[in-house]
Amino acid sequence: MSRIKTVFMDMDDVLTAFSQKVAELLNIEKCFDDDPLFMEYEWIKRLGVRDRVEAFCDEEFWKSLDWTLYGKELLSMVEDIFDKENIYIVTKPMENPGSEAGKIQWIIKHIPHYRFRTFIGGIPKEFLAAPGRLLVDDKEENCERFFKAGGEVILVPHQWNMLRDRKDSVIDYVKLEIRRLLGE
Numbered sequence: 001m002s003r004i005k006t007v008f009m010d011m012d013d014v015l016t017a018f019s020q021k022v023a024e025l026l027n028i029e030k031c032f033d034d035d036p037l038f039m040e041y042e043w044i045k046r047l048g049v050r051d052r053v054e055a056f057c058d059e060e061f062w063k064s065l066d067w068t069l070y071g072k073e074l075l076s077m078v079e080d081i082f083d084k085e086n087i088y089i090v091t092k093p094m095e096n097p098g099s100e101a102g103k104i105q106w107i108i109k110h111i112p113h114y115r116f117r118t119f120i121g122g123i124p125k126e127f128l129a130a131p132g133r134l135l136v137d138d139k140e141e142n143c144e145r146f147f148k149a150g151g152e153v154i155l156v157p158h159q160w161n162m163l164r165d166r167k168d169s170v171i172d173y174v175k176l177e178i179r180r181l182l183g184e
């Protein structure tokens with residue numbers, strides 16, 4: 001019997017290609033991949049464009065986001081291992097009040113079975129942490145806090161976290177980490 005009973009999947013930059021779309025709208029697509037500036041999770045803040053980004057991250061922006069390159073396969077792999085009824089989507093809204101509505105519309109459009117399995121909230125994700133609960137997230141800070149609060153974590157490799165060397169093999173990495181957690 002698995003010691004993981006519940007999985008919380010992050011949404012932005014794990015399922016949805018949030019940063020890629022923001023970069024496109026800021027016309028910085030070309031340098032996005034190898035510019036050291038984007039090695040920090042808070043790259044939007046560092047660029048000093050937070051207000052501009054907040055303004056265009058309205059309902060339409062969120063509901064029309066693309067999947068990440070690996071998002072569909074990642075969710076499908078997690079569903080195969082843990083079953084859909086044990087998986088929830090957990091995501092934080094931005095300040096733009098259209099973000100909640102747009103995010104839920106994305107869910108309805110792409111993964112409607114998560115319509116009532118999605119939590120969009122401003123509270124820290126570690127409030128949901130407990131033994132047997134796994135967070136899959138690309139933000140180091142979220143993973144650190146969730147783990148300290150007693151949960152299990154898998155950091156999704158991305159250029160802005162410590163696993164940037166694995167960013168081209170997300171599925172393989174996460175699969176290995178799940179096997180490790182399950183003691184397989």
Ligand SMILES: [Mg+2]
Nearest residue numbers: 010012013138
């Ligand atoms: Mg994220």
